[in-house]
Amino acid sequence: MGTNVPHPESRTLSDWLLRLESIHPRTIEMGLERVSRVRVELGLVPSFPIITVGGTNGKGSSCAMMEAILSNAGYRVGCYTSPHLLRYNERVRIGRQEASDEALCNAFQMVESARIRSGVTLTYFEFGTLAAMQLFSQVEVEIAILEVGLGGRLDAVNIFDADCAVLTSVDFDHMDYLGNTREEIGFEKAGIFRSGKAAVCAEPDIPGSVYRHANAVGANLMHIGEHFGYSIGIDAAGWSYWGSGGKRHALPYPALRGAYQLRNASASLAALDSIRDRAPITMSDIRQGLLDVVWPGRFQVLPGRPVTVLDVAHNPGAAHALASSLDSVGLYQKTYAVFAMLKDKDIIGVARALGSRVDTWLAAGISAPRGATSDEVAQALEEAGVVKEGGEEAIRRFPDPAAAYAFACEQAARNDRICVFGSFHTVAEVLRYQNMRRRKTVEHG
The missing domain is CATH 3.40.1190.10 (Mur-like, catalytic domain)
Known part of the structure; x- marks a missing residue:
């Protein structure tokens, strides 16, 4: 040995x-x-x-x-x-x-x-x-x-x-x-x-x-x-x-x-x-x-404003269910999507299922072996035809979900909504980021 x-x-x-x-x-x-x-x-x-x-x-x-x-x-x-x-x-x-x-x-x-x-x-x-x-x-x-x-x-x-x-x-x-x-x-x-x-x-x-x-x-x-x-x-x-x-x-x-x-x-x-x-x-x-019953990452709503929804939806069927759930929980001025997926999944199909509900797409990369890059996610969004008026400006690229989520938190107003979805990796990274922020708040509290 x-x-x-x-x-x-x-x-x-x-x-x-x-x-x-x-x-x-x-x-x-x-x-x-x-x-x-x-x-x-x-x-x-x-x-x-x-x-x-x-x-x-x-x-x-x-x-x-x-x-x-x-x-x-x-x-x-x-x-x-x-x-x-x-x-x-x-x-x-x-x-x-x-x-x-x-x-x-x-x-x-x-x-x-x-x-x-x-x-x-x-x-x-x-x-x-x-x-x-x-x-x-x-x-x-x-x-x-x-x-x-x-x-x-x-x-x-x-x-x-x-x-x-x-x-x-x-x-x-x-x-x-x-x-x-x-x-x-x-x-x-x-x-x-x-x-x-x-x-x-x-x-x-x-x-x-x-x-x-x-x-x-x-x-x-x-x-x-x-x-x-x-x-x-x-x-x-x-x-x-x-x-x-x-x-x-x-x-x-x-x-x-x-x-x-x-x-x-x-x-x-x-x-x-x-x-x-x-x-x-x-x-x-x-x-x-x-x-x-508790099951994190499945239409999980984090406390605080703006509202953050976490969902591991990574195929069109799950994305349609997520879309239906988003429709049922009230109106928000603007929805930011922190979106990252594995490259062997149907990125276009998932994007289309959520398309009309998203105002700004924050395309992020996943560093896992099968992870899609932010450019690949952005290209899929364009092919899906879900980008609202503003074209390229409606898609932002980030190296990872945590960076995309940090940007969303800075930009979103209290009556806006942030939706994080596309993969277990996507939700996990944002949860880690949230935990890190919480620890820092406690330490400096």
Whole structure:
């Protein structure tokens, strides 16, 4: 072992994460053979029920809602989501608390030993998935919620059989891996369905491939509007849910903003209904869970003026949902968009979804390997035809999202709005900038 390489026992979490990035030659490699071999070597056979959540958009919000409701019911919940915003620890939560560095390092060491014995390599996500489940098994969680990383059928999460699978939506993203049509994408995402188990689908327009796969494997498909659903009261004081567990009226709106969250909330309740024999919950648990659910970066409104909205929307479907939410929260004199994306995403499609709502575009670069430069973002904005009167003057270029956000804060008046979106990287950089500003204010307070 080289002198600059930490001994496994002394590796910090940062050391481990660097190690995970270098083990496998490719960042993403679809397939379950390698990760399954390591799982067998670890002897990972969970005895607790598992809810697996897939879909193009809405996965994280749905996971967070189920986590909050089940935790309020008193269950020890393990929740695995990705990607993270500021800390890797966000991905692995037990009892709604982020896993400690020490716990993660110990789990990584166990996976690494099993990987070496198996004679295979693992991607960053595969390694992290096994470590999360190893940790959940060690601390004996009572239920686990697992978010699919990419697709479903060949995603590492799918080596574990779901007692309930949730499909939140089917839209265009990751086409290089999942296919170019909704039929192809739907088939990949439906790969998390299991025979005789509930398959909850919150996508109103289900591709035929999802129906066919559910029938082929013998899953119990539950479709929104057909087997479960929701309605909004006339006075907008609350909403109602109906499903296999009966009707629930006068529910509070989820603490997560955005009208589309009722779809995610309904799917979450349908999923919990499907496992109520193993994890029963009460109306009180549902109400409190909806009220205290937290999921940063999803139509997150920061305190203060001008209003700042953070959203990780990085595909057209999510961008249309963001646009609808922006329309529903009042009028503002001017909207500044801090906009940065990865170059392999549909930058033009996302820009078009938000186009008419933005007065000034602040195109920023992302320094990550797949990040688009500010020039590439600006060019996409011009091709999208979303720039308002003023042409080039309506687009400003910045090296990174933090610089763009700092400019927006200087320029925006109290009755203006700043919207930060396009990527997890974009939101994370602005959150770090905000935290830094807050610390400086406290220090000089």
